[in-house]
Amino acid sequence: MALLKQHVSEFSPDGKLLAVVNDQGILKIWDTETNELKQEFTPNLHLSSKCSALSWVPISSQKQSKNDRKSLERNTSLYIALASSTGGVSLYSYALGKIERDLNGEGHSGKITSMFYDGKETLYTSGEDCQVISWNLRHEKQKSSFSIGNERPHAIAHLPNSNNIIVGARQLMVYSLETQELVQTFTGHTSEVTILTSFSIEDTEYAVSASKMERIICLWKIGKKGKNKASTCTLLMEDIAHTLSCQLDDEGNLKLASVTRSGVIHVYLIPLDNIKSEKPMKPKVTIEIASDSASVIQPIPAIAASLEHAMKGQILFCYGDRQFLTFEQIVPNYSEKLQVLVRTDPKTNFSKKKSLQTHDYGSSLKTITPKIDRHVDYNTGGMVSRKKLKPVEMPFESRLQNLNLNVGEKPEAQSKVQLLIQALHSKDASMLAMVLQTKDTKVIEMTLQRLPVQYVGSLVNELTLMMQSKRIQVESSARWLKILTQTHSSQLMALGTDDLLNKFGPCIGMIEYRSNCLMELSKLNGRLQLLVSQIKRNKEEDNLNNDNALLYADSDTSNSDMEEGMVGKSESDGEWEEDDDEEMES
Template identity: 30%
Template structure:
């Protein structure tokens, strides 16, 4: 028996119908429910909830197959009287507003709405395998048991201190698994805790029973997977209560996104498991659950898909379903808006398998008009449709020849393809915004809109146009107006461009600074921020290490350059101008001139100078004696004193 539970993983809800796997139910980001027929690969039904924009679908689960009586027409009842085949009909959808929608695929309309039970978003819904009951877990930490016959709450109880992230009902309908901070097993008759299991540090997103055996006899096993965890843990419900640790673990390449299994009915039967990871790979396991296994088990086979281009691009897998015959899988891959369904046979003897597909040619744009509930609006030739761009930018849509006539609901009506519809939109006749060559120009008045468009389409031209701005205020406002889901793609683009040309890196640093200043609170709330921004972290760390080395090298070069400049300047100063800049002259007299002449460096020594001076004094004395009276000869002592005084005076002069 395959697990019929829905997936409540952080990705978009996606699940195959039970038993026949004929339908694939998928909720897109716009809140629309699309049901695809896997046999004809066409869109079977599409349902738009009234609150699809404000309360998007968070989890879906197919109900058990049942016999449905269609319509009041007797012809249909007679034609189908001999076919009491059970089909998948009801589909439960949990919304972010706390309501649960029950959709009927046979009616093609909403069956009922279950509201009033939760005050916050619903994270998981599960059907009772036998009774007309439905269980839902919410962020308000409560579990609600719904009675589908009356559409009202039958029972409600508090399950955990944290939000209830996942639910699963046992095959016999007696036990219920819920995951919050811990995994709890509830007895549905008494609504009391039967067992507790701990072992995950993050929110549990996957819960599935792996065996159909009763809990007594140590034969009941279930598996769990958590967010940001690359393991699937298998737990054994033991009679002695010693079941605190997991007994088996399956290794994955990324967080589990979609899990499908065929449960084991006895010890001699192995459990078959198909796990689609967040990275788009499919892992197949086959294991006998007969006790603990210490070594983690690796996949018996890993399946990947790639395109057929010259440079292959990986194609992500969305969901996978196991068939009764071993080796056959039902795959859904490509885009959520229009997935490609395919039934393939896998040789599990090979460990790694890569399937190459051309997704573009595999897409089927036709719809099953016989049973489709999608209504196409009537296009009038005079109507005008607003096109994304500047306010007031209108583009008339040219309707067909029968545009004014009402479309008939017969089988002869042919749906127009998307290519034909796009061809009818004439943008060249739009009045208003046009480029120099007459072509419509992009909306350039809001950089935030352009940046989001460039990130979603990965258009290098738009991104270059936005990233070329150098105004800090424009960058700050653009980053502040970005929606939160676009922050991480913007950081990835900044990281790529930081590794490029240095001129581009200078511009990208401004954007990185603005992102870190505006969205630090959001980034800090991400649990796997280090793994998502590992490249940027290592690049910054390596450049900071190089910065210290460059700083030391810059200091040494600056020292050498300053010394060379100082030596060059000293060489240029060697040629000195010997002309005097200032001359000082002292007032001179005759005695000063005589004494100055005596002090010339070319004269004789000081001894010769005294002898000459004595000779000059003797001559003067003789001349004075001749001129004076003869009495002067009798006073030699006084004359001698006068001579001495004259000698001292000459010396003083």
Template identity: 25%
Template structure:
């Protein structure tokens, strides 16, 4: 029976051992596995997994009873040889990390660890009734068949589009029920779907076979329960395949948490059913499965429990198991950390039964000496032991404010103190605004915080918790008296469950409290129950962080691809204006002079021609500036020409 489903909102696993109901296996908020003995009402064993804080247990299922081979013992006599008794030994636990732990109650150690089969958290585990096989369903939508002899995966197949939330093997070991979005019945020999059943709109949390008959006789029944559904549906596997709708429905007061039933072996035998609902009530049913029934069936008896105080408070049931006797029920109620076990005979025709118990006296259960080898010291009966956190314990507290020792001075009320603090803060802000002085001193913050926690005033607490300065927060928490630490942690837990905007401010205070007062908190005896809600809330929020991180990466990749594709599709207009224009200065003169003045491109004196042109330009510029020099140049030019002509004649 695996009823825990990998979520902090769902109940913790709490299951009785099969047949004898001798043990109760419980996984509490701290991730420890505790096995209680129902006969002696003592803690039989306690196991702490190595990853009990990060990979908590989500589901538990007891293996079939077997003959336990213990360590070396004396040889038994012939009279004792046939007295071997089959006991419940192996216990399978699914974890959030995707592994399955097999624990041996006979040896008190971890038998083996099955890993490598699932990539998501394990939601359900179920044993094969005959072979040493185990089936597990996970968030990765797969079912894995494990071989316990080798400790390895035997086969793996995809079961549904959604996560596999529940499993159940038929009593003959030939069929397997799995549930995700739809209920499917598998043939274990071929691993193929035998039938499909639809009818639940939410995740199916529990599956149980109600009869032990083969499926080809139209007498095979099973029941299913879903989350947020107050009905248990019974399905019939028929030969003609017309089994799309449920044939019987059982009415509950709330969502089913734990179910135990006694299967029907013939048509003359009724199915007995015990259902523990989310509201803590127990419902007992007894019905003959002989075809469809249109009217939903009400429970034959509803059991509730309350304490013996003047204003009675309800005590929730954790688990229930039907015993071999017709009217005897084994109950577990109270707290998961220390449940109370009791066998009750409900032999009354009344449809509603209320049991009253004094939980304070029944909670004083003794721990077996085999669990702890530490000897308790002998304490004098007259001495009084004060444990931190309990009434009567007073730790040395530093003075948070100094008052004048005047005999005539009267003690001020809280309202007058708050008014003075407001006046002092406004005066400080007006005078020392340029110097950056804080509006309130850390001493006043510590006083305000203690007063707000004692009176439960939301305005005072809001004024304190809205501080963002880390230095002020550290000093305030350091000066907080020890009796106010645990109420402050509870107030922080309550505020973290509210709006996410307020959690941004409160997380800083939580960090400071855990930094300064961890040694004190670890000395409290009931710390686990106090911090259980905080731990599960942080675990549930951190669990979604990895999914959000993956989604953020995918969205970022998608947006970058869209941006690059849109940028490449934009075609800019071509700019037809030239960036660089080259003009040949000799082009105009060449056009005017005609073909005779064209210079041969292959001539070797092209540099001299360019130099001569530059000299001509410079000469013309000089002539424009000085006309007298122009006449001289002409005269000189004529003389030069004459000299040139003479040289040519010569």
């Protein structure tokens, strides 16, 4: 069962184990009874591809006994079929804790989107190459394959009564396994169907589906041949569904539990005899989980839920952050529409248990603290002299020089790698900001070169969140993202087009959004510069040094002086003209 594109999970056939594959491709197997992490498997990402779907498969093997060669003993081992993004299928042994073998065959030419086990040594897979392949688990090889058209399937389920399979794409298609022909089609979803399950009541078969971008669940009644049939009823949710689980009670009603992306559990009670398809149905009860902290009450998201593997009338669910999970079974209170469970955060429980274990371990051990005198003789590897060495007092400055310490030296890239890995594991915002605010390109390059490949995806997610913050954080995130793409280009190209778009789609969107605003900002900057320069120019013109900018003249003295000056000038001019005439005559 594939959960959109975030993670993959499924309960074991007896419900005692839960297998989860997170974003980094790490497989974790939890015990639902003891809340313990039983196994954790990290595949070699250089040799294998990312897991896209999984399914629990019990495989029986016949062995000849030692006492009687004619008698055969049948042993059943529990395996997990892991589907890769390159189209192959591997078998992970729960007993050995490793991938034991791969299934032989051509496989899919693209990513495997979904798979299911029919309980009769046959495994069915659907891929992006629009093919459905059946695998024989006993002989560990591919049996047959057939095409389902041009639509890419994202979910697949088995209909055992009619020996058909139902494939979910934009529409639901029912194919016969014997003739490999299209029997029936259903329409009703506007996006790709990602979750699909089936059940039957006597001779009537039903299918339940949820899509990628819709907050509804559709119930389909599988019948005779037909095309474009509508759903029997529609169920409403508050968010997109991640898991679905169905169970029939003694009265013939359908119990359906769904876990949404926000971590809320919806439980529905559907009377199959009296279904009203005109009006969408709301959940009978909604279960939310909150922390019991005295300071801040925060919601705890639910990860998965199951009705088939729980006790009668109860529901089995787990909650946490996929690193620390807690499993529980309760009886839903159908008299209330909203049921809030106050629980302790699994991370807090884990830290308390760890501290108690270390405390008990330390109290049980008898420790002796050695007493050391002040005068200690340090022996070398050669001959030891019996003469006592005189204590040599060295100044503190020389000691620092011997230690060869540089106070202003920057930390090495290896310490940055450890801090970055620790910050990505614990999701500590302060520690992550301290690492990502590094501006030295050489330190960033060495840090990313030594960063394991499984942490690249989580680092891209953190950088995407930083690009939505302030300008300083945007600069640092762009710097790290540029060097990251240059350093891990080969690993990123091996992910494929869809995974790259999912990882870098938000980053590309933020970059395009900010680049679109760059043109308007440049225009505004130019206009502001013109206004500022004009204001400065006006101020400079007003502040010119002009001594005669202001004159004051007295009305009594100025006029008389000017008149006397004018009269004297006219008389002197006449005298000069007479002298000139006399000189010309002589």
